[in-house]
Amino acid sequence: MKCHICKGKGSIELKHHNLKICEECFLIFFKKKVEKTIKKLKLFERDERLLLALSGGKDSMGLWHILSELNYNVDGLHIDMGFGELSVKTKEKIEELSKILNKKLYIINLKEEIGYDLKELSKFTKRVPCSLCGLVKRYFMNEIALKENYSAIITGHNLDDEATTLLKNVLRWELAYLGRQTPLLEKMDGFVKKVKPYIFCYEKETLLYAIISKIPYSKDSCPYSLNSKNKNLKMAFHILEHTSPGIKLNFMKLFLKNRDFFVPFRERELKDLVKRCIYCGYPTDREICALCTILERSKNEISTGK
Numbered sequence: 001m002k003c004h005i006c007k008g009k010g011s012i013e014l015k016h017h018n019l020k021i022c023e024e025c026f027l028i029f030f031k032k033k034v035e036k037t038i039k040k041l042k043l044f045e046r047d048e049r050l051l052l053a054l055s056g057g058k059d060s061m062g063l064w065h066i067l068s069e070l071n072y073n074v075d076g077l078h079i080d081m082g083f084g085e086l087s088v089k090t091k092e093k094i095e096e097l098s099k100i101l102n103k104k105l106y107i108i109n110l111k112e113e114i115g116y117d118l119k120e121l122s123k124f125t126k127r128v129p130c131s132l133c134g135l136v137k138r139y140f141m142n143e144i145a146l147k148e149n150y151s152a153i154i155t156g157h158n159l160d161d162e163a164t165t166l167l168k169n170v171l172r173w174e175l176a177y178l179g180r181q182t183p184l185l186e187k188m189d190g191f192v193k194k195v196k197p198y199i200f201c202y203e204k205e206t207l208l209y210a211i212i213s214k215i216p217y218s219k220d221s222c223p224y225s226l227n228s229k230n231k232n233l234k235m236a237f238h239i240l241e242h243t244s245p246g247i248k249l250n251f252m253k254l255f256l257k258n259r260d261f262f263v264p265f266r267e268r269e270l271k272d273l274v275k276r277c278i279y280c281g282y283p284t285d286r287e288i289c290a291l292c293t294i295l296e297r298s299k300n301e302i303s304t305g306k
Ligand code: AMP
Pocket: 052, 053, 054, 055, 059, 060, 077, 078, 079, 080, 081, 137, 154, 155, 156, 157, 161
């Protein structure tokens, strides 16, 4: 196999781009692809202070490396959900990369913040860990970004993640969710801008980038991810991609082109959420938002020694 770019020996085939490529050319190609996405979608500028949410996995860790190489001003934030030994190992990798890149790193420990780790919180609230995890992450990402004056929160969601979510929302015709799904969620009253520079990058590419660049990252996945319903959808999409390379990328690109159609459904929903949480300002139809309700309850129980 010949590299289409340098004509040397290629070892990587990217069917969705109809491209055969060698490792060295892949790194350059991939970095350019990410930079092009940032510029084309106007995600952020070089003079912005950016905060990257790090799970410790190949996506967010690789993205930290790329954005640093592209001279963006980007610090890291990790939320430790309290998965014991797994969390300890993950934190070590994140700290290692932060030293290599010489970037600031914030680590938030859930148990220290609210008195419960994720498993305990799930037991206490009788809610599934995955929904709580999402809630907690959204909350602390925004809180730290606001407090520390960052203009954007970056996440490592890749094309496989995002196309799967999109497919899920289409299958259920979740119009308001479709109106909210975007790689660039502009800042709103009390919310920092949220961006996803890996939106057009296949998981295969983000994995290759992390491996070839020898980036330290955690190979362990979340202990709850095996139960995730999204896994079947991801598999189904995988089969479609195998028979029609590029279908995922087109699905996402064409959606984004027509996304304006769905935005009013989101806005209608926002209008219904006329109230703001009295504690954190999150849009809610009650006095106190879902997370603050949990936080208040846990604080009360701690103070009463239950
Ligand atoms: P996931 O929902 O686990 O697929 O993660 C999607 C993105 O959310 C990752 O690429 C990270 O940017 C961010 N993320 C996930 N877990 C954490 C965490 N524990 N702390 C901070 N950011 C996270």
